[in-house]
Amino acid sequence: MSKIDPNKTLPQIHQRRTVAKSGLFTVEQIDLEFSNGELRTFERMAGGGRGAVMIVPFINDHEFLLVREYAAGTHSYQLGFPKGLIDPGEEPAQAADRELKEEVGFGATTLHYLQNVSMAPAFFNARMDIFIAENLYEQTLPGDEPEPLDVIKWSINDLDALLARDDFVEARCITALFLAQKWLKEQ
């Protein structure tokens, strides 16, 4: 067993080079020297990205909304919470309110910040702020979706049934679900 050493020396990055680039993705190789002298070359996605938001929108004290959307990576329809990238100049809470209007047709009077999460930090620098939205009102903004998203109502009391579904498996969505349940209990 160890203690957490907050001053542990990070590896030195001796060289970085772009090795592949597409419209969305830039892959770079970095030559690393660890503090024990070990040399390694790792691949990672370049750039930090703009950050993203995910919203758990409650329509009353126990029911929330999910969207069902095509996921190209798995070529399947997936259930999840509304989410999206933060636009340049936007605050995370503004992005959350906008995405809610675009994806589910509601604005939020109240947004509670829950947590910032990452995804596979060995390869990506992708951060997402998770919010709860309450006191919704109908307002739609045009989004960039190729087809309207199905909007599904679910009860926090049926959490087990949601976790048992094979189309609700995205780790950031499951994290948001548990954080929302915890938040509700603590109110």
Added chain:
Amino acid sequence: MSKIDPNKTLPQIHQRRTVAKSGLFTVEQIDLEFSNGELRTFERMAGGGRGAVMIVPFINDHEFLLVREYAAGTHSYQLGFPKGLIDPGEEPAQAADRELKEEVGFGATTLHYLQNVSMAPAFFNARMDIFIAENLYEQTLPGDEPEPLDVIKWSINDLDALLARDDFVEARCITALFLAQKWLKEQ
């Protein structure tokens, strides 16, 4: 509001082409036609990968082990659960036991499967099986880490303190933590 339509027609993939390729990553573009006639070109990571495992290793009825490891994507040390890719020919539970031996120096007499999770399915087809490990015994296998991982003991009763840390933010780790807490409560 909608009902979930399990028979919703998936978009047709008219064409796929590789647009970028590195040692680890292959990016492809796919030309899609949605059932409403809308045409889009999306990028995604090609290939389904081998699958991965993550393990929450309990050393008694409330304490578990974390590893602290360099993450190249964020260039920082991150706390998380031991994890790794499934080797060809391995069952997920075998991979979980092997990774535990490589990363924390313990084998597991008992492994409980908890959940299969995905990561950003809009772009990736990356699945991970989450396990709880119990009844551990000391056994080390050589891993491929550039430096020994710090192994940290934590109590499930200090869940809030772990969630408050800015180096425990990976969504699959937070998901595993909540699933482990739920599993413990249900025993």
